Amino acid sequence: MAARRLLFRGAVLGAYALILAPVLSVIVISVFRQEIVSFPPEGLTLRWYANAFEKREFARGFVESLKVALLATAIGVPVGTAAAYGIIRGRLPGRGVLNTLLLGPLAIPGVVTGTALYLFYVRAEFWVDDDIKGTLAGLVAAHVLLTIPWTVRLVSATLTGLDRSIEEAASNLGAPPFTVFRRVTLPMLRPGVVAASLFSFIQSFENLELTLLLVGPGRTTLPVAMLNYLEFRVDPTLAAVATIQILLVTALMLTTDRFVKLSRVV
């Protein structure tokens, strides 16, 4: 019995190590002095962080990523929440199909979606007689696709767990349907919506594959900027940029967790 428990603990620990090792090694490498990564380090330095802040493309990429992620989240979460409400509470036929369809972007590789969108944008540019690829609108529209599956999943999970009679009580007390939604359903959905916003933001902020074909000159997101840099140089600057990202996301999750217990929703 004791041996089996030990084995189990070892397996859990091993799994954690496997997940965290790349993240930790990025952080460690970001302070190595030598340009070409090798062990043991020749010394420690913060010079790569200074370099990361000096490179304009990273700063611009960061601002661009932030803009796209915030806009995509602001559009995708309300739309996804409405979809989840319709699927769970509504009585429209084909709800199951709709649900699967909305989770689609999760199942299709980002590069495929990106290529499809690229081709679609080229075609659509003829119709509207204006640029779509390489514009903020085009990028945000693509990233909304990333936020919807997460939102639909998380919000429907929360919605399914709600006691229906609470909403019935509100309508029994005289609240018309939309008031019930605004005053009772939505506040009860808050944990799901907050978690959906967080994950949508992260999904959009870190996305590379889908974004790759849709960015244009002067409009590059941070992951794409990092990939571009990698084409010419391999030094720990990228590790420094990645470390800053990891710290930001961790801070975001910890702050969110203070208000909504994420472990209860996800």
Added chain:
Amino acid sequence: MASLQLDGLSKRYGTTTAVERVDLAVAQGELIALLGPSGCGKTTTLRMVAGFVAPSAGRVLIGGKDVTRLPPHARDTGMVFQSYALFPHMTVAENTAFGLEMRKVGRAERETRVAEALRLVRLSHLAERLPRQLSGGQQQRVALARALVINPAVFLLDEPLSNLDAKLRAEVRLEIRMLQRRLGLTTLFVTHDQEEALTMADRLVVMDHGRVRQIGSAEALYEAPADAFVAGFIGRCNLVPGAPEGEGQFRAERGSLLPCDTANAPRGPAILALRPERIALSRGTGAGVAGRAVAVTYLGAQCEWRVDLGGTVLVVTGAAPPPGSPLHGLAPGEPVTLNWPASAARLLPAETLDDDAQP
């Protein structure tokens, strides 16, 4: 004019019938209990009155006005849910104020009425708490206050006591009844607990398989049940299938000849209903129905005997015999004699007996 009226109210789901032509008129200030086993249609009936379930046929009238086609929020009902259904993100006071807010009652009047409602359910000191910070009994009282404060035309209670422990249940039962009387609320109360229904209701509606079996006061249902289902569901009852034989006699299927009331008895097969406490038991043989004790169960103040009359077993209950009295120490296997007034044994129409209607 009835305060609440149901006209041939029915609900069918596909080919199954949940509620079949329920007719009921509830007077102003009357408390009616809908009583029956689970799945009998009592909750569906209540939900049709509240507007959560659309009837397949029939009408619901509140204060003489047809509300059958109105959505729940446009009907003037106040409902207490089995799960209480409090708004988890609102305080006790906000929960209670919700219905008044929806009715566009001004802030000042709202605050007065909320305070009054919370005082009524003795929760004034907890007004600023959230539901999750309250005990089950307290949440229950918030649910009551929230439904009472709007002074609804019809007060609806869906098994409101089923989540409380036994001691609290008896207390809240009394409390609800007193509030309902004081405020003169027309009330529909759903329960599967006959004791709850008997102690609280002015009249009871006994339902089974979507149909109303009988409507009447507790005493009427107990003393004059319309059928074997009601007889078995309200209190305990010996139900013996057989047929009347001549004047004042009943031949049980298993052979015994039992005295009964044959005035307005059905012809042909029937069921004899006899309350266990109406049977007098004496030791040995004598004038009356002869039998043999098969089981004696001592229950403290009460005692229960099972007596075999040659195939037909009757349950007899009575005060536990004190030491020295003739029945004291009666053992299984001894011969006994049963007597009952013929009027205590009623003949009911024969029908298939449900398992849950047996004593």
